Amino acid sequence: xxxxxxxxxxxxxxxxxxxxxxxxxxxxxxxxxxxxxxxxxxxxxxxxxxxxxxxxxxxxxxxxxxxxxxxxxxxxxxxxxxxxxxxxxxxxxxxxxxxxxxxxxxxxxxxxxxx
Amino acid sequence: xxxxxxxxxxxxxxxxxxxxxxxxxxxxxxxxxxxxxxxxxxxxxxxxxxxxxxxxxxxxxxxxxxxxxxxxxxxxxxxxxxxxxxxxxxxxxxxxxxxxxxxxxxxxxxxx
Numbered sequence: 689x690x691x692x693x694x695x696x697x698x699x700x701x702x703x704x705x706x707x708x709x710x711x712x713x714x715x716x717x718x719x720x721x722x723x724x725x726x727x728x729x730x731x732x733x734x735x736x737x738x739x740x741x742x743x744x745x746x747x748x749x750x751x752x753x754x755x756x757x758x759x760x761x762x763x764x765x766x767x768x769x770x771x772x773x774x775x776x777x778x779x780x781x782x783x784x785x786x787x788x789x790x791x792x793x794x795x796x797x798x799x800x801x802x803x
Numbered sequence: 804x805x806x807x808x809x810x811x812x813x814x815x816x817x818x819x820x821x822x823x824x825x826x827x828x829x830x831x832x833x834x835x836x837x838x839x840x841x842x843x844x845x846x847x848x849x850x851x852x853x854x855x856x857x858x859x860x861x862x863x864x865x866x867x868x869x870x871x872x873x874x875x876x877x878x879x880x881x882x883x884x885x886x887x888x889x890x891x892x893x894x895x896x897x898x899x900x901x902x903x904x905x906x907x908x909x910x911x912x913x914x915x
Contacts, residue, residue: 692846723905729890731847731905744902778846789835789854789896792903794846 691715694779694795702803703771709764709798711779719743720762721780721792722754731778737762774802805831807906809893815912822883824909826876826893833895836869837903838878841890850891851878883913 692713701707713720721744722734735754736744742754751767762779776799780792810825826836834855839847853860853869853876860867866879880887890910894903 729841729908731892731908733902733904736902780846789837789852791837791849791852792847793849796844796846 690795692779692781692793692795694777694798696798697796698799698801700801700803701769703769705769706765706767707769707800708766709777709779709800711762711764711795713760713779713781713793715781715783715793716760717781717783717793718759719782720756720759721782722762722764723778723780723794725776725778725797727775735762735764769800769802771802774800776800805829805895805904807831807893807895807904809891809906809909811909812907813910813912815914816883818883818885818913818915820883822880822887822911822913824878824891824893824911826878826906828874828895828906831874831895831904832871832897834898835896835903836867836876837894837896838865838867838876839892839894841892841908847892880911885913885915888912 695710719738721736725731734748737756740756753765756762776797778797779795782790782792807828837852838850841847851867864881868877890908892908893906896903
């Protein structure tokens with residue numbers, strides 16, 4: 689069973705389009721994250737939710753909107769896609785809330801390419 | 804803002820030797836430090852966690868040290884094997900423990 693699964697694995701689309709990436713975890717974790725990894729492999733946190741509540745919102749354009757329908761799912765919707773949005777987006781989850789430093793479990797990423 | 808740097812982007816070592824990777828940080832006082840392994844086309848996989856009040860952690864052939872005075876963590880792989888070839892990432896978090904900042908990564912190649 690895949691612990692953290694993301695769909696789609698690849699996403700190729702035109703500039704200006706709107707797209708969504710879905711993430712589900714079956715580990716029973718309380719906290720979920722979205723990260724962006726650029727072409728230089730630098731991994732940067734975007735958002736984090738704990739029990740469906742937004743707890744981290746880094747400096748991310750408001751074209752990016754996360755949604756957590758329940759604590760096992762965290763989706764990412766992106767409006768008006770731009771060339772600079774091309775990257776690999778990773779979803780992750782961890783157990784516990786604040787003050788634990790618990791390991792994060794990552795999905796295998798969604799490779800977004802903007803034409 | 805915090806800055807996290809890992810030693811040279813690429814490190815090549817001979818099989819059987821000990822690989823040592825460094826993670827240096829500035830403008831930050833982390834309470835937690837983690838190391839991850841990332842293979843091409845895959846997400847990072849957690850390896851070890853060390854807390855600010857711990858000097859050293861071991862797991863099988865892996866050893867991590869954490870020096871809050873030098874603001875540095877060292878990650879050692881002893882008796883390295885070609886299968887250890889991957890990119891290794893360090894990640895730091897403050898007291899809240901749920902917001903991790905990742906380093907730039909080091910690509911390790913173990914030569915048979």
